[in-house]
Amino acid sequence: MADTIVTFTSRSLQEILESGGSQEWVLNRRNARNATYLVCARNANGDHAPGPEEHKSGFLLGKISGLGPGEWTPERFIIQISEYANIDVADLWTFGRNPIHYANLEDLGINLNKIDWKPVGSKPAAKRPAAxxxxxxxxxxxxxxxxxxxxxxxxxxxxxxxxxx
Known part of the structure; x- marks a missing residue:
């Protein structure tokens, strides 16, 4: 059983942290509920806040604290995280066009023994103005x-x- 949700996102690290997680995803609820970790890979071709990471590289590892309705689309989900770590895994995204993938952390080449966890801010994210x-x-x-x-x-x-x- 997969312990990690991998997202292919164009949102920046700062935007993810301000939101309390990675959001606006269509998820397989059964797989998502069993996941412990979130890994975000950079989609440099998306239309959100760009990040400095190379296209397809893994840049964030998070401990999943829950799933909630998306901020802009309640039918979609936010994958909430309580702690995060910066990672740098080149060419992590190899999973095709669907921007969600379920995997095992070990198979992604991420070693938890080398992770420096940081808490995600506890204050609620401010609502962003409409685009x-x-x-x-x-x-x-x-x-x-x-x-x-x-x-x-x-x-x-x-x-x-x-x-x-």
Missing amino acids: PLRKVPVSIFDTAKEMIAKQLGIGVDAIEITIRT
């Missing part, structure tokens, strides 16, 4: 409306797209 709206070219909406209209067999003028923030 600024992105300007989306009108052609994306036109394309979407055409696809929906075609699928439903109705006119494009009958389709309205509403965005709520």
Whole structure:
């Protein structure tokens, strides 16, 4: 049975620590509940706060303290951690496109005897302001409306797209 959840994340170490864990994940609950450790590997191609680590390298090891609803998407999970350690494992992420993988710490080449644990801050993370709206070219909406209209067999003028923030 896997003792570690490995995430492929574009969030920075600071963002993970401020949130109290790595979040917005779709998890296999049974596997996640049995995990003791979290390992984060750098996705340098993501759209969050970049970190200095090399793409696919492992940079954080955490002791899982619980699972909770994601801050922005309650159907997704935050993997909460109580302690963490900085690690530097080159090319750790070898698991494909799904950004969650379940593994054993030993198989990842991480030796717990060499880990210097630090507590994660006990103060609750402050809510981040909503991300600024992105300007989306009108052609994306036109394309979407055409696809929906075609699928439903109705006119494009009958389709309205509403965005709520």
